[in-house]
Amino acid sequence: EDQVTQSPEALRLQEGESSSLNCSYTVSGLRGLFWYRQDPGKGPEFLFTLYSAGEEKEKERLKATLTKKESFLHITAPKPEDSATYLCAVQARSGGYQKVTFGIGTKLQVIP
Amino acid sequence: DADVTQTPRNRITKTGKRIMLECSQTKGHDRMYWYRQDPGLGLRLIYYSFDVKDINKGEISDGYSVSRQAQAKFSLSLESAIPNQTALYFCATSDLGTSGDAYNEQFFGPGTRLTVL
DSSP states (O other): OOEEEEEOSEEEEETTOOEEEEEEEEOSSEEEEEEEEEOTTSOOEEEEEEOSTTOEEEETTEEEEEOSSEEEEEEOSOOGGGOEEEEEEEEEOOTTSOOEEEOOOEEEEEEO | OOSEEEEOSEEEEOTTOOEEEEEEEOSOOSEEEEEEEETTTEEEEEEEEEETTEEEEOTTOTTOEEEEEETTEEEEEESSOOGGGOEEEEEEEEOOOSSTTOOOOOEEOOOEEEEEO
């Protein structure tokens, strides 16, 4: 069974204090790994898609990387507006069924 | 205006009642999805539709039904609501992936908070 585990569950950082969020996965043939940001009371907002090990993508203070077993979301010099829950999801090669498994998320709080 | 809208945003109902959640989109996407989100469980797929004539069950479809009235409209129904259907429900859309049926980024609505008493 496909599994996605995100750690830590919650992270509190001082403004400017860089850190990383982890997404470990087990899936029968990875088709894609996705990062979303979710603000309280809102739907998830797409950030990145990674397709193969070694791939990296950046957007402002965020950088996502992918290995064969996990993905990291690196946050460089975070600001209070980066506070949100970050969700990781994986899609497996499972024929026609759009099987996408989401993690529970990491709740990030950036303190001014 | 929001690209993906959901109505109602909040709903409190009683056990056994029929309820419909509606989703509309202006993104022009063919693919639409319904998810539920529960604390500690993450998002789980209920149903998905790749076009008006294509409806598919997700991993937790029992107790739910859907209707794709048009490309832009996808509704979720609970025929007889029960308390464990209390959750946050999200509609999402996507266009075709770059390689056939590959998953593409999804655009989520603001969610409907449903409470079944």
